[in-house]
Amino acid sequence: MKHTNVKAVTIAVFTATFMAAIEGTIVSTAMPTIVSQLNGIELMNWIFSIFLLTSAVTVPIYGKLSDLYGRKLIFVIAALIFIIGSSLCGFAQNMEQLIIFRAIQGIGAGGILPSTMTIIADIYPFEKRARVIGFMGSAWGIAGVFGPLLGGFLVDQLSWHWIFFINVPVGIITIFLIWVYLKEDIHHARLPIDYLGAILFTTALLTLLFAFQRAGETFNWLEPLVLLLLFTSIILFVCFYFAEKKAPDPIIPFVLFKEPVVLIGNLISFFTSAFLIGLNVYVPMWAQGMLGYGATIAGFMLAPLSVAWITASFISGRWLNKLGTRRTVGIGSLLVIVGALILVLLPQKTPSISFYFVNLVIGFGFGVIFTTTTVTVQAAVSRDKTGVATASNALFRTVGQTIGVAVLGTIFNSILSTQFNAANDSGVTRKNLNLLISPKTATEVDTSLFEPIRNILYHGLNLVFLVMLLIGIISYICHFILPKMVANNKE
Structure with missing residues (x-):
C-alpha cells in the first residue's frame, strides 16, 4: 500500500481549514451590508442559524461515516456539497433564497471541520498533534487578516454575492490534494447506518x-x-x-461521554462557541452601525482575534504537557471572561482601538480552549473511535453556535423592539436601522436620526455582551470538573 504524503495532506487540511475560516470572516463582515440591501435585519439570525443547524446535524453523521468508509471519501463529498452551496449563495437574489442556499452550504461544512481534525489525528502522533493543530490555527489568523481585506473589497467595490464565490477555487484545490495524497486502508465492519x-x-x-x-x-x-x-x-x-x-452503531455513542474529559471538554467547547458566534456577529454590527465604518474596517477589528488564536494554539501545546488539561483550559477561560467584561463596560463613544485590544485578549483565550479540548477529546478514546469523538467535539461547537446565535439574536431583537416601541420620533424605526448599519445606505437616513437610532442599537449590543459574559463564566465553572492530565490515545 502506498503511504500518505504527510506534507501534502497537511497542506490540504490547512487549505480546508482556511476555507472554513475565511467563510466566517467574510460573511460576518458582509452581514450588515447584506441585511441592509435585502432589508432583513429581523431574518439575519437565520443566515447564521440555518448554516449552523445543518452543519450541526450532519457532523455526527460525517464522523461515523468517516470511521466506516474512510476520511478521504467523506471529506471529498462534504467539500463538493460545500462548493455547490457556496455557488448558490453567490447567486441568491433575496433573503429567502440566501437562507435556503446557506442550508445546503452548511450540509457540506458539517463534514469539513471534523474530517480535517480526524485526518490530523490519523497522520500525527499525540505528542506532535497539539503543535500541528496550532499550525492549523494559523489558517484562522491568515483568514482573519486576508478575509476582511478581500471581503471588504468585494462588498465595497463589487457586490456581497462575490464573498461566496471565493470558496469555489479553494475548495477544488483542497479536494485535489486530499484525493491524490491521502492513502487509507479501511477495515472497519460495515454496520447499518443509524x-x-x-x-x-x-x-x-x-x-x-x-x-x-x-x-x-x-x-x-x-x-x-x-x-x-x-x-x-x-x-x-x-x-x-x-x-x-x-x-x-449509533451516530453518537453515548458511551463516549463516560469519559469526563470528553463530556466536560465538549461542554466547554459548546459554551465557548456560543460566545464566539456572538463576537463574530455583533462586533461588525458595532463597527458599521455605531462607528459608521465600511466592511473592510469592520473585518480588521476582528483580525487580532485570529492572530492571537494562532499564538495561543502553539503555546497551549506546551502548556498542556506541563500544566495539564484543567489549568490550561482555565487560563483560556479567564482570558475570555476578561475580554467579555471589557465589552460590557464599553461606553457608546468607544473608539475602534478598544475592540482591537479586546479581540486580542479573547482570541488568545479561544486558541487555548479550542486547541486543548480538541486534542484531549481525541486522546481520551481508542483509535477506532477517533472520528466519532472528534465529530462529537465539532458537534458541540456547532450546536453551541447554533443555539448561541438564536439566543443572542432573540435578546437583541427583543431589546430593539422595546426601544423602537418606546421611541416617540416616527423616523426612529427598524427600517432606518437597516439602512444605517451599512455605509452604502446610511446616506438615505436623516442625519438627525443617527444619534437616537445608535442609542437603541447600543442598548441591544450592550445586553448581548452582558449575556456573552455570563456564558464565559459558565464555561469557566465547567473547567473545574476536567481531569488534570490526559493520557495518550488508547489503542
Whole structure:
C-alpha cells in the first residue's frame, strides 16, 4: 500500500481549514451590508442559524461515516456539497433564497471541520498533534487578516454575492490534494447506518431552533406555540437518547461521554462557541452601525482575534504537557471572561482601538480552549473511535453556535423592539436601522436620526455582551470538573 504524503495532506487540511475560516470572516463582515440591501435585519439570525443547524446535524453523521468508509471519501463529498452551496449563495437574489442556499452550504461544512481534525489525528502522533493543530490555527489568523481585506473589497467595490464565490477555487484545490495524497486502508465492519437517530436528532434540533426563533419574533417565551415547540424538542431528544442506546452503531455513542474529559471538554467547547458566534456577529454590527465604518474596517477589528488564536494554539501545546488539561483550559477561560467584561463596560463613544485590544485578549483565550479540548477529546478514546469523538467535539461547537446565535439574536431583537416601541420620533424605526448599519445606505437616513437610532442599537449590543459574559463564566465553572492530565490515545 502506498503511504500518505504527510506534507501534502497537511497542506490540504490547512487549505480546508482556511476555507472554513475565511467563510466566517467574510460573511460576518458582509452581514450588515447584506441585511441592509435585502432589508432583513429581523431574518439575519437565520443566515447564521440555518448554516449552523445543518452543519450541526450532519457532523455526527460525517464522523461515523468517516470511521466506516474512510476520511478521504467523506471529506471529498462534504467539500463538493460545500462548493455547490457556496455557488448558490453567490447567486441568491433575496433573503429567502440566501437562507435556503446557506442550508445546503452548511450540509457540506458539517463534514469539513471534523474530517480535517480526524485526518490530523490519523497522520500525527499525540505528542506532535497539539503543535500541528496550532499550525492549523494559523489558517484562522491568515483568514482573519486576508478575509476582511478581500471581503471588504468585494462588498465595497463589487457586490456581497462575490464573498461566496471565493470558496469555489479553494475548495477544488483542497479536494485535489486530499484525493491524490491521502492513502487509507479501511477495515472497519460495515454496520447499518443509524438513520433513525439521525432523523430524530435533526428534527429535535430544528424544533428547538424554531422555538428560539419564534420567541425572538413574538418576544414572548410563554406563548403556547413556543412552549409546545420546546416541549416537543425535549421529547424528541429523549427519544433520540433511547434510539441511540438500542442502535447497533449509533451516530453518537453515548458511551463516549463516560469519559469526563470528553463530556466536560465538549461542554466547554459548546459554551465557548456560543460566545464566539456572538463576537463574530455583533462586533461588525458595532463597527458599521455605531462607528459608521465600511466592511473592510469592520473585518480588521476582528483580525487580532485570529492572530492571537494562532499564538495561543502553539503555546497551549506546551502548556498542556506541563500544566495539564484543567489549568490550561482555565487560563483560556479567564482570558475570555476578561475580554467579555471589557465589552460590557464599553461606553457608546468607544473608539475602534478598544475592540482591537479586546479581540486580542479573547482570541488568545479561544486558541487555548479550542486547541486543548480538541486534542484531549481525541486522546481520551481508542483509535477506532477517533472520528466519532472528534465529530462529537465539532458537534458541540456547532450546536453551541447554533443555539448561541438564536439566543443572542432573540435578546437583541427583543431589546430593539422595546426601544423602537418606546421611541416617540416616527423616523426612529427598524427600517432606518437597516439602512444605517451599512455605509452604502446610511446616506438615505436623516442625519438627525443617527444619534437616537445608535442609542437603541447600543442598548441591544450592550445586553448581548452582558449575556456573552455570563456564558464565559459558565464555561469557566465547567473547567473545574476536567481531569488534570490526559493520557495518550488508547489503542
